[in-house]
Amino acid sequence: xxxxxxxxxxxxxxxxxxxxxxxxxxxxxxxxxxxxxxxxxxxxxxxxxxxxxxxxxxxxxxxxxxxxxxxxxxxxxxxxxxxxxxxxxxxxxxxxxxxxxxxxxxxxxxxxxxx
Amino acid sequence: xxxxxxxxxxxxxxxxxxxxxxxxxxxxxxxxxxxxxxxxxxxxxxxxxxxxxxxxxxxxxxxxxxxxxxxxxxxxxxxxxxxxxxxxxxxxxxxxxxxxxxxxxxxxxxxxxxxxxxxxxxxxxxxxxxxxxxxxxxxxxxxxxxxxxxxxxxxxxxxxxxxxxxxxxxxxxxxxxxxxxxxxxxxxxxxxxxxxxxxxxxxxxxxxxxxxxxxxxxxxxxxxxxxxxxxxxxxxxxxxxxxxxxxxxxxxxxxxxxxxxxxxxxxxxxxxxxxxxxxxxxxxxxxxxxxxxxxxxxxxxxxxxxxxxxxxxxxxxxxxxxxxxxxxxxxxxxxxxxxxxxxxxxxxxxxxxxxxxxxxxxxxxxxxxxxxxxxxxxxxxxxxxxxxxxxxxxxxxxxxxxxxxxxxxxxxxxxxxxxxxxxxxxxxxxxxxxxxxxxxxxxxxxxxxxxxxxxxxxxxxxxxxxxxxxxxxxxxxxxxxxxxxxxxxxxxxxxxxxxxxxxxxxxxxxxxxxxxxxxxxxxxxxxxxxxxxxxxxxxxxxxxxxxxxxxxxxxxxxxxxxxxxxxxxxxxxxxxxxxxxxxxxxxxxxxxxxxxxxxxxxxxxxxxxxxxxxxxxxxxxxxxxxxxxxxxxxxxxxxxxxxxxxxxxxxxxxxxxxxxxxxxxxxxxxxxxxxxxxxxxxxxxxxxxxxxxxxxxxxxxxxxxxxxxxxxxxxxxxxxxxxxxxxxxxxxxxxxxxxxxxxxxxxxxxxxxxxxxxxxxxxxxxxxxxxxxxxxxxxxxxxxxxxxxxxxxxxxxxxxxxxxxxxxxxxxxxxxxxxxxxxxxxxxxxxxxxxxxxxxxxxxxxxxxxxxxxxxxxxxxxxxxxxxxxxxxxxxxxxxxx
Numbered sequence: 001x002x003x004x005x006x007x008x009x010x011x012x013x014x015x016x017x018x019x020x021x022x023x024x025x026x027x028x029x030x031x032x033x034x035x036x037x038x039x040x041x042x043x044x045x046x047x048x049x050x051x052x053x054x055x056x057x058x059x060x061x062x063x064x065x066x067x068x069x070x071x072x073x074x075x076x077x078x079x080x081x082x083x084x085x086x087x088x089x090x091x092x093x094x095x096x097x098x099x100x101x102x103x104x105x106x107x108x109x110x111x112x113x114x115x
Numbered sequence: 116x117x118x119x120x121x122x123x124x125x126x127x128x129x130x131x132x133x134x135x136x137x138x139x140x141x142x143x144x145x146x147x148x149x150x151x152x153x154x155x156x157x158x159x160x161x162x163x164x165x166x167x168x169x170x171x172x173x174x175x176x177x178x179x180x181x182x183x184x185x186x187x188x189x190x191x192x193x194x195x196x197x198x199x200x201x202x203x204x205x206x207x208x209x210x211x212x213x214x215x216x217x218x219x220x221x222x223x224x225x226x227x228x229x230x231x232x233x234x235x236x237x238x239x240x241x242x243x244x245x246x247x248x249x250x251x252x253x254x255x256x257x258x259x260x261x262x263x264x265x266x267x268x269x270x271x272x273x274x275x276x277x278x279x280x281x282x283x284x285x286x287x288x289x290x291x292x293x294x295x296x297x298x299x300x301x302x303x304x305x306x307x308x309x310x311x312x313x314x315x316x317x318x319x320x321x322x323x324x325x326x327x328x329x330x331x332x333x334x335x336x337x338x339x340x341x342x343x344x345x346x347x348x349x350x351x352x353x354x355x356x357x358x359x360x361x362x363x364x365x366x367x368x369x370x371x372x373x374x375x376x377x378x379x380x381x382x383x384x385x386x387x388x389x390x391x392x393x394x395x396x397x398x399x400x401x402x403x404x405x406x407x408x409x410x411x412x413x414x415x416x417x418x419x420x421x422x423x424x425x426x427x428x429x430x431x432x433x434x435x436x437x438x439x440x441x442x443x444x445x446x447x448x449x450x451x452x453x454x455x456x457x458x459x460x461x462x463x464x465x466x467x468x469x470x471x472x473x474x475x476x477x478x479x480x481x482x483x484x485x486x487x488x489x490x491x492x493x494x495x496x497x498x499x500x501x502x503x504x505x506x507x508x509x510x511x512x513x514x515x516x517x518x519x520x521x522x523x524x525x526x527x528x529x530x531x532x533x534x535x536x537x538x539x540x541x542x543x544x545x546x547x548x549x550x551x552x553x554x555x556x557x558x559x560x561x562x563x564x565x566x567x568x569x570x571x572x573x574x575x576x577x578x579x580x581x582x583x584x585x586x587x588x589x590x591x592x593x594x595x596x597x598x599x600x601x602x603x604x605x606x607x608x609x610x611x612x613x614x615x616x617x618x619x620x621x622x623x624x625x626x627x628x629x630x631x632x633x634x635x636x637x638x639x640x641x642x643x644x645x646x647x648x649x650x651x652x653x654x655x656x657x658x659x660x661x662x663x664x665x666x667x668x669x670x671x672x673x674x675x676x677x678x679x680x681x682x683x684x685x686x687x688x689x690x691x692x693x694x695x696x697x698x699x700x701x702x703x704x705x706x707x708x709x710x711x712x713x714x715x716x717x718x719x720x721x722x723x724x725x726x727x728x729x730x731x732x733x734x735x736x737x738x739x740x741x742x743x744x745x746x747x748x749x750x751x752x753x754x755x756x757x758x759x760x761x762x763x764x765x766x767x768x769x770x771x772x773x774x775x776x777x778x779x780x781x782x783x784x785x786x787x788x789x790x791x792x793x794x795x796x797x798x799x800x801x802x803x804x805x806x807x808x809x810x811x812x813x814x815x816x817x818x819x820x821x822x823x824x825x826x827x828x829x830x831x832x833x834x835x836x837x838x839x840x841x842x843x844x845x846x847x848x849x850x851x852x853x854x855x856x857x858x859x860x861x862x863x864x865x866x867x868x869x870x871x872x873x874x875x876x877x878x879x880x881x882x883x884x885x886x887x888x889x890x891x892x893x894x895x896x897x898x899x900x901x902x903x904x905x906x907x908x909x910x911x912x913x914x915x916x917x918x919x920x921x922x923x924x925x926x927x928x929x930x931x932x933x934x935x936x937x938x939x940x941x942x943x944x945x946x947x948x949x950x951x952x953x954x955x956x957x958x959x960x961x962x963x964x965x966x967x968x969x970x971x972x973x974x975x976x977x978x979x980x981x982x983x984x985x986x987x988x989x990x991x992x993x994x995x996x997x
Contacts, residue, residue, distance in 0.1 A: 029149040046173025052181040059124040
């Protein structure tokens with residue numbers, strides 16, 4: 001369980017950052033819903049696993065949080081991207097694209113290309 | 116950056132104990148509420164909507180845990196928890212804790228104390244700058260460095276060597292009379308050549324070291340004062356440099372003052388310039404030669420040059436000038452000074468290491484035994500989902516606690532006893548004052564404690580690996596038959612303990628036997644009721660033999676008049692109280708000459724006072740003292756060496772002659788041998804008796820500037836004051852030193868073997884004690900484990916005797932295996948300590964046998980109580996317990 005989390009955490013964090021970047025401040029449930037929608041329900045993690053990652057990002061200073069009112073008018077914690085978080089997102093996006101491009105090229109390589 | 120920020124936030128959370136579990140709880144509730152609402156909109160029933168929301172959210176407790184782990188320092192939190200729990204466990208079984216901590220304290224304390232010695236003497240550099248460049252010269256002969264050079268060799272090397280910044284000689288210590296402002300005091304003087312302080316690299320706090328002009332025979336003398344003498348006698352006079360002081364009626368120019376903490380091998384009040392000439396002492400191997408290698412010159416380069424210099428010296432010197440054998444060699448001064456103690460220290464260090472091993476085995480077996488009673492607790496933990504890692508952490512924490520308590524108590528014991536311990540060390544070393552607990556010793560202790568803790572933690576943890584949850588929990592009690600694995604672990608612990616304690620006990624046995632042999636050494640005289648004292652002559656007295664003999668005769672008459680004194684005599688050097696030798700040759704027989712023949716000038720009744728048997732001829736009588744006819748008495752060894760079997764009486768010997776050359780400045784007439792007496796030990800108890808020549812004190816000359824007195828009295832204890840008075844009545848200024856019973860002198864000469872035997876005896880005894888406790892613990896545990904089985908046996912008709920045999924038989928088999936392994940190891944190890952033994956072979960079969968029996972006895976003693984307990988098992992109780 002724990003080991004699986006470690007692998008997921010990196011990508012999950014990136015998804016959270018991107019979601020907050022695109023949609024602005026959101027509460028935990030909102031973030032979970034958006035991630036589900038964007039990943040077209042392919043990715044189904046337990047929604048609860050989000051919260052430790054949110055805390056981690058907050059302790060790193062990538063996001064901040066404050067109390068606000070939810071849709072059904074109750075207290076909910078809203079998360080917002082900080083300037084540090086935006087920079088982190090940009091850096092990680094670049095890294096991600098780079099990695100994806102390299103992996104992509106590996107898959108496209110045919111035997112004759114290497115001769 | 117980011118992870119650093121995260122770390123500090125977590126640290127802050129941990130320190131401030133921030134626990135906003137409320138926030139997460141609220142967030143989760145809201146999350147689930149929102150999801151439920153969503154599900155309701157999708158058309159689910161309210162109950163199903165909430166259920167689905169919960170499912171989608173996941174295991175709330177697991178998430179809370181992850182959240183908490185993210186927030187604070189989980190590792191430290193659980194560690195603190197483990198430590199708290201460990202403390203509780205230790206408090207719950209005070210008996211176990213006390214035994215374990217005491218055992219460890221013993222092991223760690225002994226290790227700390229001995230490591231302080233090893234560190235101070237072998238590891239830490241000498242207290243001089245760049246002491247790794249200070250070397251000691253000697254002749255290397257048959258793999259052994261023979262210390263001391265003669266003065267021509269010293270001068271030859273000093274004047275030619277290129278690898279050395281300085282080379283200097285040291286000619287020992289002596290007591291001299293310091294005349295200062297009409298008051299007299301006795302000071303300890305060291306005789307050194309120029310370059311001595313430069314070689315050691317010591318910077319004087321005032322003035323400078325003396326130059327070579329002060330070491331020429333016939334020239335002036337110079338002195339460098341110690342800080343304490345400068346302060347006590349000269350009132351810390353800042354203008355002391357250049358002043359003249361008077362020592363033994365000889366004037367010395369003060370050239371400098373040493374820094375406060377300077378010491379060579381022994382404390383000295385001042386260092387004076389030795390005059391290098393061609394005296395008897397200078398021609399003999401009597402000068403310690405030290406040198407300082409130039410920066411950048413390696414020890415190997417220095418050695419190569421020394422070897423070359425030795426060969427060159429040999430080529431140019433006349434044969435009798437070359438007294439060394441083999442080739443000229445260097446050792447680091449530190450290694451040379453420690454060489455006599457290296458074996459002892461390493462032996463002691465290994466001994467305490469082994470002791471610690473036993474202590475650890477003991478605690479490990481206790482823990483192992485206890486682990487069984489904790490099986491249920493651990494099974495429950497595992498069943499509740501404790502990870503193996505978490506269990507390991509908990510066991511390590513418990514081990515760490517034991518280790519810390521053990522180390523702390525051991526350290527406290529070592530600190531408390533170290534001063535006493537160090538003062539008992541009979542060695543002269545520059546570093547002895549610095550032996551103490553410093554950071555390295557503390558580091559060593561902590562390392563030992565941590566290593567021990569890990570061993571304990573792992574030992575307990577490994578126990579849980581094979582734990583079968585089902586059966587343990589179902590049974591509701593510890594598994595009846597101990598598993599085969601545990602039995603073998605426990606047995607091998609017992610085997611190890613028995614084997615190691617045997618090795619230690621055997622080492623101790625050898626040293627004790629050696630000490631016993633030393634006490635059995637034939638002294639050659641009767642030490643009972645014998646008192647010895649020493650009188651270093653004041654300068655005017657020492658100037659002539661007639662003066663000295665006059666003083667001695669008068670003082671002897673007064674001493675003999677003291678009530679209780681049976682007889683009294685003088686001898687220039689009493690047995691075991693030093694040496695005084697010179698070359699002696701059989702007249703006209705250059706092949707019969709000995710460079711260092713012990714020379715004793717005595718009064719007429721010396722032999723009768725000491726109880727030395729006369730073997731041939733006669734000893735001196737009054738007529739020999741009255742006449743000037745030169746006569747000598749020789750000892751058995753000399754008679755055997757030169758006249759093997761023939762009668763030496765009537766033959767003549769020449770003092771100061773060696774292989775045809777006369778070394779004395781004022782040649783002495785040849786002496787006629789008038790008698791042969793039995794051998795009396797020389798300076799060392801352990802060395803074979805040297806050749807010895809006795810002459811009447813009326814004719815003799817003083818080699819040492821002092822004489823010893825031997826007094827046989829019916830009640831030696833009460834006559835000290837009377838003896839001193841007898842001396843000062845004749846010569847008011849005369850000093851009396853070293854007044855002591857002969858037995859004390861003998862005791863001092865065996866102080867090193869005594870020290871070794873005492874320590875090793877203690878360690879051997881402790882090893883046996885620990886082994887006793889360990890075997891007892893293991894066996895008690897095993898008997899307790901088998902209570903049920905034993906009950907069944909008794910119920911089925913086994914007699915007490917059979918039960919006894921069952922328990923003791925199995926234990927003794929294990930013990931015998933331990934003894935055999937121990938004997939095997941001891942056989943391999945003890946030859947390393949051969950150099951510490953006197954008249955005992957390292958494989959002495961009698962000691963082997965007796966130690967083996969003793970160890971076996973202790974092991975069986977440990978079985979006694981558990982076996983009795985087994986015999987008293989009440990079958991009814993044992994079975995009902997099921």
